[in-house]
Each structure stands twice: as C-alpha cells, then as structure tokens.
Amino acid sequence: EAGVVQSPRYKIIEKKQPVAFWCNPISGHNTLYWYRQNLGQGPELLIRYENEEAVDDSQLPKDRFSAERLKGVDSTLKIQPAELGDSAVYLCASSLGTRRPQAFFGQGTRLTVV
Amino acid sequence: TQLLEQSPQFLSIQEGENLTVYCNSSSVFSSLQWYRQEPGEGPVLLVTVVTGGEVKKLKRLTFQFGDARKDSSLHITAAQPGDTGLYLCAGFSNSGYALNFGKGTSLLVTP
Numbered sequence: 001e002a003g004v005v006q007s008p009r010y011k012i013i014e015k016k017q018p019v020a021f022w023c024n025p026i027s028g029h030n031t032l033y034w035y036r037q038n039l040g041q042g043p044e045l046l047i048r049y050e051n052e053e054a055v056d057d058s059q060l061p062k063d064r065f066s067a068e069r070l071k072g073v074d075s076t077l078k079i080q081p082a083e084l085g086d087s088a089v090y091l092c093a094s095s096l097g098t099r100r101p102q103a104f105f106g107q108g109t110r111l112t113v114v
Numbered sequence: 115t116q117l118l119e120q121s122p123q124f125l126s127i128q129e130g131e132n133l134t135v136y137c138n139s140s141s142v143f144s145s146l147q148w149y150r151q152e153p154g155e156g157p158v159l160l161v162t163v164v165t166g167g168e169v170k171k172l173k174r175l176t177f178q179f180g181d182a183r184k185d186s187s188l189h190i191t192a193a194q195p196g197d198t199g200l201y202l203c204a205g206f207s208n209s210g211y212a213l214n215f216g217k218g219t220s221l222l223v224t225p
Contacts, residue, residue, distance in 0.1 A: 004156070033213070042120075042202050042215035043157065056212055091156050102147075103213055105156025 002026070004106035006092050012112045018080035021109045025073070025094030032069055033103065034077050035091040043091055049075065082113045117141070118205055118216035126222045130192050135219040137203030138185045144206050146186045147213070148177055151200040157215075193223045 005024040013019050025032050030051050035043035046065065048056040051072035060067065064083070069075040079086055089108040095101035121136050137146065145164040149157035161170050163179035163186060170177045174197075176189040190197055204215045 035215075040200075040218070040220060042204075042217045045212070045214060048212065093156070102159050102162070103157075105158070107154065107156055 004092055004094055004104050006090075006106035006109055008109055009107065010110050010112075012114060013082055015084055015113050016081040018078065019082050019111060020079075021077045021090050021092075021111075023075045023077070023092030023106060025075070025092070026104055029094035029096055029104070030072065031095045031101065032075050033091075033093040033095075034067060034075070035093065037089045037091055037108070039088075046077070079111075082111075084113050087111055087113045118203055118214065120201075120203055120216040120219050122219060123217070124220050124222075126224070127193055129195060129223055129225050131223075132189070132191050133193060133221070134187055134189045135201055135221070136185065136187050137216055139205065140184065141205075142183050144183075146179060146183075146206075147204045148186070148188055149202040149204060149215075151202060151218075152198075157200075157202055190221075193221075195223045195225055197221060198223050 007022050032049040034046040036046055037043045045059055047054055047060045047067050049069045052069050065079055067077045089110050091105055091108045093103040093105045095103045119138050127133055147162045148160045150160055151157040161177045163177055166181045166183045168179045174191045178187050200218045200220050202215050202218045204213050
C-alpha cells in the first residue's frame, strides 16, 4: 500500500514569490493534516481536514497561507507571498477518521526562502 | 492548544547506555502517542498510550503514561546507533481528533 506522497521534496524560492505543495494521502483516509516543522523542533499543526472540510485552521496564517482539499482526497497548501521565516519542512499526514487515530506522514517538502 | 514539554531537548550517549526522555503537560490528555523521526523523513508512530498508569513495551523501548494522564516517559535500554533520531510525543485533545506535538528530544547514539 502506498504511503502519503508529497511533492516536491525540495523547493528553493526567492522571498515574495508564491509556492505550492501537494499531498496525496493514503487511500481511504478521510482526515488530512498539514504541519510545519522548523529545524530541530516538533511539527506544528497548520490545518486539519475531515474529508473536504477544514475543521481546524486556527494556526494557519491566513494572510498568506491557503489550503484546499478538493473532493476530499488530494490537498494543496499555498504560500503567497513567501517570507524568509517560512523556510521549514511542510509535512502532510493522513489518518482514518476515528478517535485517537494513527497518523501516517509523508516525507515532507523542505522549503528554503532566500 | 494543550502544550507538551519534552526533556531533555538533546541527548548524546554511547551504545549500550540506558536513557529516559520525558513528556509533560499541565493538561490532561485522552491519550498520548510517541513518534520517532529520522532525518529527511516524516515521523513514524511507535506507540499509543490510553489508560493512566499504562506501560507498553516495544523491544528495548518502554513507554509509560502517567496516572493522571498529564505526562509520559520513554525508556530505552541498551541504546543502539539505530535508535538515533528525534523522539516526539503527541497528545490528543479531549475531542480525540486534534493531534499536537511536543518539540521533541533529539537522540544521538554513538558506537
């Protein structure tokens, strides 16, 4: 069974440019998470989807970040415009929509803003 | 957001030594999970603890959930270089759906 797939693995952009990350969750997983992880730190939740509905986006900087999950499967996370402080690894995870689920993570996208 | 504090932040030991890392909070969690993350990879679930006082073993790793469900510990016996990685604890909110992580303990085991 394929795991969570993210692309690209690496992205280098200049500040003020837009960037988008893509995530394909495990088939059948209705819950999808986007996390941001700074070097040597734990992941910080940006947004959680239940199917196509964003049920927790309180930590998403909405002035520059946006996300969508069309048809409740794949998801994209966009930053526009990017700032130097956005450099981090962006992780996508998915799980079955049960209580205390096991979250399966992708390898992440390492973003460097220069 | 319920905060999880992990200690120590960094740990460097030699192969064969024992170690314990801690995950603490002032909040009660319905359950806690421990993940290990290797460089360039996403976190991988090691264990979920649900009941206060629960102890779970995974080979040389022993996980304990505090009686009050506010803290947890991970003990590694006879550490191996393959144990090197970032150990993360994560707690579920009372709803049981939102997963929040601590900052992690970075473990280095040298031969």
